[in-house]
Amino acid sequence: MARSTDGGLDTFWSAVSSRQAVSALTLSLWTSLVVAAVNAVAGTATAWVLVRDDFRGKAVLNALIDLPFALPTIVVGIILLALVGPTSPVGIHAVATTWAILLALLFVTLPFVVRSVQPVVQELDREMEEAATSLGASSATTFRRVVLPNLVPAILSGAGMSFARAVGEFGSVILVAGNIPFHTQLASVYIFGQVESDDPIGAAAVAVVLLAISLIVLVAIASVGRWGARHER
Amino acid sequence: MNVDRRVRLGVRTLVLAYLTVLLLVPVGLVFYRTFEHGITPVWQAITTPAAVHAFWLTLEIALIAVPLNTIFGVVTALALVRGRFRGKVAIDAVISLPFALSPVVIGLALLLVYGRGGWVSLPFQVIFSLPGMVLATIFVSLPFVVREVVPVLREIGDESEQAAATLGATPWQAFWRITLPAIRWGIAYGVVLTTARAIGEFGAVSVVSGRIAGETQTLTLLVEQRFQNFDLAGAYAASALLGVIAIATLLAMTLLKPRKDQT
Numbered sequence: 001m002a003r004s005t006d007g008g009l010d011t012f013w014s015a016v017s018s019r020q021a022v023s024a025l026t027l028s029l030w031t032s033l034v035v036a037a038v039n040a041v042a043g044t045a046t047a048w049v050l051v052r053d054d055f056r057g058k059a060v061l062n063a064l065i066d067l068p069f070a071l072p073t074i075v076v077g078i079i080l081l082a083l084v085g086p087t088s089p090v091g092i093h094a095v096a097t098t099w100a101i102l103l104a105l106l107f108v109t110l111p112f113v114v115r116s117v118q119p120v121v122q123e124l125d126r127e128m129e130e131a132a133t134s135l136g137a138s139s140a141t142t143f144r145r146v147v148l149p150n151l152v153p154a155i156l157s158g159a160g161m162s163f164a165r166a167v168g169e170f171g172s173v174i175l176v177a178g179n180i181p182f183h184t185q186l187a188s189v190y191i192f193g194q195v196e197s198d199d200p201i202g203a204a205a206v207a208v209v210l211l212a213i214s215l216i217v218l219v220a221i222a223s224v225g226r227w228g229a230r231h232e233r
Numbered sequence: 234m235n236v237d238r239r240v241r242l243g244v245r246t247l248v249l250a251y252l253t254v255l256l257l258v259p260v261g262l263v264f265y266r267t268f269e270h271g272i273t274p275v276w277q278a279i280t281t282p283a284a285v286h287a288f289w290l291t292l293e294i295a296l297i298a299v300p301l302n303t304i305f306g307v308v309t310a311l312a313l314v315r316g317r318f319r320g321k322v323a324i325d326a327v328i329s330l331p332f333a334l335s336p337v338v339i340g341l342a343l344l345l346v347y348g349r350g351g352w353v354s355l356p357f358q359v360i361f362s363l364p365g366m367v368l369a370t371i372f373v374s375l376p377f378v379v380r381e382v383v384p385v386l387r388e389i390g391d392e393s394e395q396a397a398a399t400l401g402a403t404p405w406q407a408f409w410r411i412t413l414p415a416i417r418w419g420i421a422y423g424v425v426l427t428t429a430r431a432i433g434e435f436g437a438v439s440v441v442s443g444r445i446a447g448e449t450q451t452l453t454l455l456v457e458q459r460f461q462n463f464d465l466a467g468a469y470a471a472s473a474l475l476g477v478i479a480i481a482t483l484l485a486m487t488l489l490k491p492r493k494d495q496t
Contacts, residue, residue, distance in 0.1 A: 042251055049248045053241060061249075063487045067256060069426075070479035070486075072433030074453045075472045078460065079263045082469075089262065107255055139237055161332070168335025170436035171453070175460060188337045188436070195341060195440055204345060207338040214333040222326050 015205035023182045024190035025209060031098065031186075032166035035105040036159040043113025043162075044155055050114070051121040068110045073171025080104055080176050096178025101186065104172040109165050113158030120154040153228025157221045164217040168210055264476065267469040278470035286447055287455040287471075294363070294438075294451065295431040298370040302427050306378025307420060311412075313379070314386040331375050339372050340440025361443035366451070369437035374430040378423035385419035385493070386412075418493040425489065429482040433475065 015021065050062050068076065080103055084094040094100045124147065132142040170188040178184045179193070187206055194203035267275055278284065312318075313325055331339065346352050347359040347368075359365045393415070397407040435453040442449040446458065452475055459468040 042248070045244055046248050046252065049245050053245050055245065061252065063483050064252075064256060066483055066486060067260065067479065070429050070433075070482040071260075072435060072453045072456075072475050072479070074435040074456050075263075075433070075475050075479070078456060078468055078472045079259045081460075082263045082266050083259045087266075087465075103255075107259070110255065139240065164333035168333075168338065170335060170337045170439075174457070188335045191335070191337045191341060192436075192440065195337075195344065200341070200345060200348075203341055207335075207341050210335050210338050214330065214335075218326050218329055218333050 011201060012205050012208075015202045016209060018202070020181050020185070021187075021190060021202070021206050024185045024187045025206065027098075027101075027185065028167050028187035028210075029213075031101050031105060032163050034102060035109055035166045036163040038106060039109055039113045039162045040155050040159040043110070043158055044117050044151060046114045047117035047121050050118060065111050065114050068108050073108060073169070074175075076104065076107055076172035077175035080107065080172070084176070095176055096180055096184050098184065100176040100178075101173055101184060104176055105166040105169055108169055108172050109162035112162040112165065113155060116154045116158035116161070117151055120151055124150060153224050156224045160217050160221045160224070164214055167213055260476070263469060263472060267466075267473040270466075274466060275470045275473065278467045279474050281467075283447055283450065284452075284455060284471060287450050287452045288474075290363075290449070291432055291451045291453075294367055294370050295428055297367050298374060298431045299424060299427050302371055302374055303378050303420065303424055305375070306423060306427075307382055307416070309379045310382035310386055310416075314383055315391060328376050328379050331373050336373055336434065336436025337440060340369055340437040343368055343372070343437070343441050360441055361445065361449060363449070365441040366438050366449060369441050370431045370434050373434050373437050374427045377426040377430065378420060381419045381423035381426070381493070382416050385416045389415045418489060418495070422486065422489045422493045425482055425485045429479065432478055 046065070050058065050065075071079075080100065081095070082088075083090070084092045084100055084103065086093065086095070094103070128146055129142055132146045133139070137145070168188055169186075170192065173186055174189055174192070177186055177189060179186075179189050185193075187210055191203045191206050191210075194200070194206070279288075309324075309328065313321060313328075343365060344351070344360055347355070347365060349360070351360075357364065359368070389412075393411045394407045397411050398404070402410070433453060434451075435457070438451055439454060439457070442451070442454060444450060444454050444458065450458065452471060456468050456471045456475070459465075459471060
């Protein structure tokens with residue numbers, strides 16, 4: 001990776017700050033932030049339903065949550081093309097739009113928050129919630145003041161992993177994103193393009209930025225974990 | 234929390250609707266599209282020489298990468314939980330890096346190290362051939378076994394191992410007779426995840442393989458190539474094959490999970 005600075009820092013800087021590279025990085029970052037936020041809410045709700053609710057087929061649903069991890073990413077791309085591509089049965093044509101990118105990223109990151117929050121909901125002390133209710137708290141207040149604070153570390157670490165995965169995602173977006181420079185070109189697809197057109201220095205420069213983001217997210221998740229563990233005591 | 238019945242039903246409906254739209258409809262649709270003209274064209278598409286070669290190559294890579302990662306995973310987990318050395322926290326964090334890193338970046342890193350004009354030159358070709366693809370697969374699926382075995386090792390503690398040692402067992406005997414049986418379901422779960430990832434890897438392998446049809450083309454690369462060649466039916470058929478492998482993975486995970494959690 002240090003080879004990105006082969007031509008000196010100037011070469012590195014001009015490769016990273018080329019307008020196309022900046023635009024691809026920006027798109028990757030903001031779509032991943034949106035995806036992490038949606039996952040934080042939807043994943044927590046899903047984990048809640050899987051633990052506290054009861055209905056037929058819950059066990060099957062619980063197993064299906066891991067499907068996005070088990071499916072190869074390129075297959076996810078093919079699946080989404082069938083849904084929103086030219087042959088879409090529902091008449092949605094979203095290929096080469098930001099919507100298609102968001103859909104693909106939401107699909108592949110679905111399990112992260114669910115799987116990190118689910119065990120915490122399982123371990124929650126129900127007596128605390130009952131105490132709050134008996135003291136006159138509404139269920140909304142109980143959730144916000146008693147339940148949610150216990151879940152925050154797990155939600156943050158799940159959302160963090162979603163974000164890291166989404167920023168670097170490649171297989172599921174390569175087919176649906178359209179790869180239009182300045183419009184739907186993501187950082188990972190940009191890097192791949194630079195490799196294909198024999199510009200490893202330009203590719204490595206953007207790759208170093210992604211590597212730095214990954215490291216920052218991992219360190220953040222580790223500190224959230226330590227912070228959560230300290231609060232438990 | 235005794236949630237209001239209406240709230241509970243509301244949240245349930247929203248969650249089920251979200252999962253249906255995002256997960257079930259697209260996956261169901263692709264299976265429908267694959268088999269809408271019956272099973273014969275699908276069978277033909279996955280038994281062409283290119284598809285058969287891709288299948289065996291994918292299997293070959295998985296058969297090399299998975300055992301290596303299993304051994305590495307168990308040894309690393311033992312070192313992280315039982316060992317005492319400097320930099321343990323750093324290693325613990327770095328182990329997860331392949332999960333947080335873009336597969337394209339991983340492929341590029343291998344390309345820069347082992348490729349033409351790279352840092353390391355070996356007597357045999359790495360990039361655009363099997364060794365590079367195996368390396369990429371090992372890299373992306375590295376953390377699974379470690380991540381599954383570490384919590385189990387923490388949970389079981391080391392009292393039994395110490396008891397075995399007091400009774401005169403060598404560390405080797407204690408590992409085979411005490412530790413390994415206790416962590417076996419955790420290892421099995423990690424192996425299932427590693428295998429699924431090894432078979433399904435696309436990005437990193439795509440960068441280092443050169444995608445030479447009939448030579449360095451795995452199943453996932455075949456899907457992409459068929460799509461680029463406007464052979465949509467062929468791409469669906471190969472995807473369905475990978476989808477079946479994914480469903481088998483889910484089944485194995487569901488069966489292994491209770492056993493793993495028991496320890």
